[in-house]
Amino acid sequence: MKPILETDSDFICDVQAPCFQTLTNDEVELVRASKTQVLFRKGDNLTKQGTFASYVLFVMKGLARQYIEGDNAKIFNLRIIKPGEFVGLSSVFARNTFNYSSVALTDCQVFLVEKEAIAQIIRQNGTFGLGIIRRYCEQNSNLFDTLRTVMYKQMNGRIADTLLYIDSLKAENPEIFQLLSRKDVADFAGISTESAVKLLKSFEKDGLIELNEKDISILNHGNLTEISRRG
Amino acid sequence: MKPILETDSDFICDVQAPCFQTLTNDEVELVRASKTQVLFRKGDNLTKQGTFASYVLFVMKGLARQYIEGDNAKIFNLRIIKPGEFVGLSSVFARNTFNYSSVALTDCQVFLVEKEAIAQIIRQNGTFGLGIIRRYCEQNSNLFDTLRTVMYKQMNGRIADTLLYIDSLKAENPEIFQLLSRKDVADFAGISTESAVKLLKSFEKDGLIELNEKDISILNHGNLTEISRRG
DNA sequence: AACTGCGACAACTTTTTTATTGATGTAATC
DNA sequence: GATTACATCAATAAAAAAGTTGTCGCAGTT
Numbered sequence: 001m002k003p004i005l006e007t008d009s010d011f012i013c014d015v016q017a018p019c020f021q022t023l024t025n026d027e028v029e030l031v032r033a034s035k036t037q038v039l040f041r042k043g044d045n046l047t048k049q050g051t052f053a054s055y056v057l058f059v060m061k062g063l064a065r066q067y068i069e070g071d072n073a074k075i076f077n078l079r080i081i082k083p084g085e086f087v088g089l090s091s092v093f094a095r096n097t098f099n100y101s102s103v104a105l106t107d108c109q110v111f112l113v114e115k116e117a118i119a120q121i122i123r124q125n126g127t128f129g130l131g132i133i134r135r136y137c138e139q140n141s142n143l144f145d146t147l148r149t150v151m152y153k154q155m156n157g158r159i160a161d162t163l164l165y166i167d168s169l170k171a172e173n174p175e176i177f178q179l180l181s182r183k184d185v186a187d188f189a190g191i192s193t194e195s196a197v198k199l200l201k202s203f204e205k206d207g208l209i210e211l212n213e214k215d216i217s218i219l220n221h222g223n224l225t226e227i228s229r230r231g
Numbered sequence: 232m233k234p235i236l237e238t239d240s241d242f243i244c245d246v247q248a249p250c251f252q253t254l255t256n257d258e259v260e261l262v263r264a265s266k267t268q269v270l271f272r273k274g275d276n277l278t279k280q281g282t283f284a285s286y287v288l289f290v291m292k293g294l295a296r297q298y299i300e301g302d303n304a305k306i307f308n309l310r311i312i313k314p315g316e317f318v319g320l321s322s323v324f325a326r327n328t329f330n331y332s333s334v335a336l337t338d339c340q341v342f343l344v345e346k347e348a349i350a351q352i353i354r355q356n357g358t359f360g361l362g363i364i365r366r367y368c369e370q371n372s373n374l375f376d377t378l379r380t381v382m383y384k385q386m387n388g389r390i391a392d393t394l395l396y397i398d399s400l401k402a403e404n405p406e407i408f409q410l411l412s413r414k415d416v417a418d419f420a421g422i423s424t425e426s427a428v429k430l431l432k433s434f435e436k437d438g439l440i441e442l443n444e445k446d447i448s449i450l451n452h453g454n455l456t457e458i459s460r461r462g
Numbered sequence: 463a464a465c466t467g468c469g470a471c472a473a474c475t476t477t478t479t480t481a482t483t484g485a486t487g488t489a490a491t492c
Numbered sequence: 493g494a495t496t497a498c499a500t501c502a503a504t505a506a507a508a509a510a511g512t513t514g515t516c517g518c519a520g521t522t
Binding site: 036037038039040041043044045048049050051052054055069073097101112114 | 267268269270271272274275276279280281282283285286300304328332343345
């Protein structure tokens with residue numbers, strides 16, 4: 001029973017992804033030699049917090065949810081992983097374990113590159129390295145924002161943040177809210193599921209948002225932003 | 232947010248597991264230096280078929296289900312992983328990707344050891360190596376049995392095999408059937424869920440087994456064994 | 463050509479999960 | 493000491509998943 005791989009000829013065009021555009025033929029070859037491609041099915045873990053990380057994942061298709069786990073069963077959602085993004089970059093250069101878990105929200109076509117290959121390419125190809133640095137930088141900045149939210153904002157601001165964040169993905173992924181449970185939304189805001197449910201209702205009553213089954217539409221972007229700002 | 236680790240002092244006694252008994256102090260130190268401990272929650276993947284395997288997992292507590300995936304969504308269950316067993320051994324010496332997936336049936340306390348450490352210990356400590364070889368040998372033998380079942384037996388024999396196998400774990404894990412859905416059982420036998428349901432009913436009617444919600448008790452071990460033998 | 467062994471599909475029931483709401487408790491802040 | 497900002501618990505309600513059954517069809521066997 002062979003693993004779920006696509007053919008090499010598929011791969012050539014896979015690497016057409018923007019971030020691999022600057023690679024030379026040799027470098028593409030290097031990536032190809034140390035890559036494997038895996039289909040993660042909805043619900044599969046892409047990474048598990050604490051396990052050894054000897055590779056980087058690059059999501060080509062599908063959406064995933066990245067989160068951290070505490071000692072209890074409590075989880076905190078960090079972001080939605082979209083096609084074209086790396087997972088586990090951070091873990092590869094510094095710590096050698098993944099510092100977060102992630103789970104497929106839809107089937108995800110992913111390819112895995114061993115960290116040595118990535119490191120080698122960065123050494124050779126500054127432009128590629130720059131792209132990686134940009135990602136780190138942005139991720140860093142997002143982490144600071146998240147930290148601020150968690151430290152200083154309360155329920156209303158947090159859920160507003162969450163809604164604005166998820167809504168920002170809706171243009172490209174209209175089904176995004178369907179993929180998330182109320183608990184997932186609550187775990188983005190870091191509040192209890194029940195509080196999230198109540199707040200959503202209350203936001204709806206105030207005409208800020210509209211609830212349709214699992215889907216959520218933002219009606220008053222301005223006010224929601226203001227709530228987020230005020231915390 | 233630190234990963235879910237137990238303290239080193241816990242670890243000392245962790246390594247009391249039978250298979251680590253022959254290790255010298257130095258070797259325990261080696262394992263300890265390159266290990267990390269992770270709590271996989273019910274439903275988390277311990278391994279995903281096709282991902283890079285740079286480490287071995289050793290299950291200390293909890294049960295997991297090991298399976299292979301095809302190109303379609305079809306899965307085939309290979310075994311239940313019990314405390315004291317390794318996961319991913321096979322992947323470490325030969326291929327460097329996991330050749331199967333596995334998922335936690337209950338919360339699982341697992342520790343991960345990088346493959347280099349395992350290889351080093353085997354080089355130094357023949358007795359430990361022997362234990363590993365025994366495991367491979369047994370796993371191999373089980374794989375041959377499975378292959379024979381899949382190749383030569385039909386529904387009745389297959390489901391009988393499955394029932395006898397799962398039942399053999401029931402002494403130590405009385406709740407085992409509660410942890411498996413009908414689909415899981417069917418996937419052990421390699422038949423459709425519907426066929427599995429029908430066969431179970433029919434076995435019950437014939438007095439071979441007793442169904443109690445999800446639990447299954449074997450009433451006539453002899454006849455079931457005979458059905459398994461005949462295929 | 464009839465029969466066997468099984469998967470696939472559809473319709474339906476049961477169980478499990480998720481969502482929702484109100485009530486209560488509590489630590490932190492005013 | 494009162495108020496605010498939540499979590500937690502319990503009780504339902506609603507939605508989703510799992511389980512069940514009958515029917516059909518097809519690929520191999522006899």
